[in-house]
Amino acid sequence: MKKIRLAAACVAVCFSVVSAFAAETASSAATAPAASASSSVPAPSAASSSSAPAEESLSVTKEQVMSLINQFKKEKDFSGKSLMKYNDVLTYASKSHDVQVNITEKSNPWFANEKVKPYSTVLLLSYICGNLENQLKQNVKKNMPYEGDKFVFDTYAKIKKQDKSFVIDEIEFYIQKEKKHTLQMYLADEER
Secondary structure, eight states, X not given: XXXXXXXXXXXXXXXXXXXXXHHHHHHHHHHSOHHHHTTSOOOOOHHHHOOSOHHHHOOOOHHHHHHHHHHHHTOOOOSHHXXXXXXXXXXXXXXXXXXXXXXXXXXXXXXXXXXXXXXXXXXXXXXXXXXXXXXXXXXXXXXXXXXHHHHHHHHHHHXXXXXXXXXXXXXXXXXXXXXXXXXXXXHHHHHO
C-alpha cells in the first residue's frame, strides 16, 4: 500500500507542477499579441484533470505514448515549458489499466534527497518513461523498476552535463550497482 500512495503522490506532484505551468502559460497567452499565441504551450489534456472513470477519460493511445517516450529520450530542455508536452505520458501511466508503474523508496531512493528537488519532475518522468516503454514493447502489465531506473541514469547524465554541481549520491550508488550487474537482482527482490 505504501508504494501505491507514494506513486499517486509523485504523479500528483508532476501534474501540479505541469498544471501550474499551464495556468501561467494560459494567462500570459491570453494577454499576449495574437502573433505569439501560436507558439504557446498547449494546455494539459482533459484526461489529466478529469474525474471520470480512468479508461473513459484516457485520451492518449499506446502509440502516442511510445512516440512521446522516444521524443523524451532526445530531450535536453528540462524546463517546465518543455516538459508540458509529456503530460500525456503521466496521464497514461496513472490512468491506463494496461500498465503498472510503482514508485517506491527502493526503486527511487533519490526522491528523499533535498538536492533532487530542482529536477524531481524530470527524473520522475524519466522513471515512468523507462518503465512504460518496456511494458508497452512487451505488451505486458508488470512494473519494471530496473528499466525505469536505467532511463533515469540517462537523464541524470544529461542533467550533469548541464549542471556540474548536480550530484545525487543515491543515483550514483545505483549506477555503481548497475556497473557491477547487481542492480537488476536488487530491484527484482522488491517485485516478489
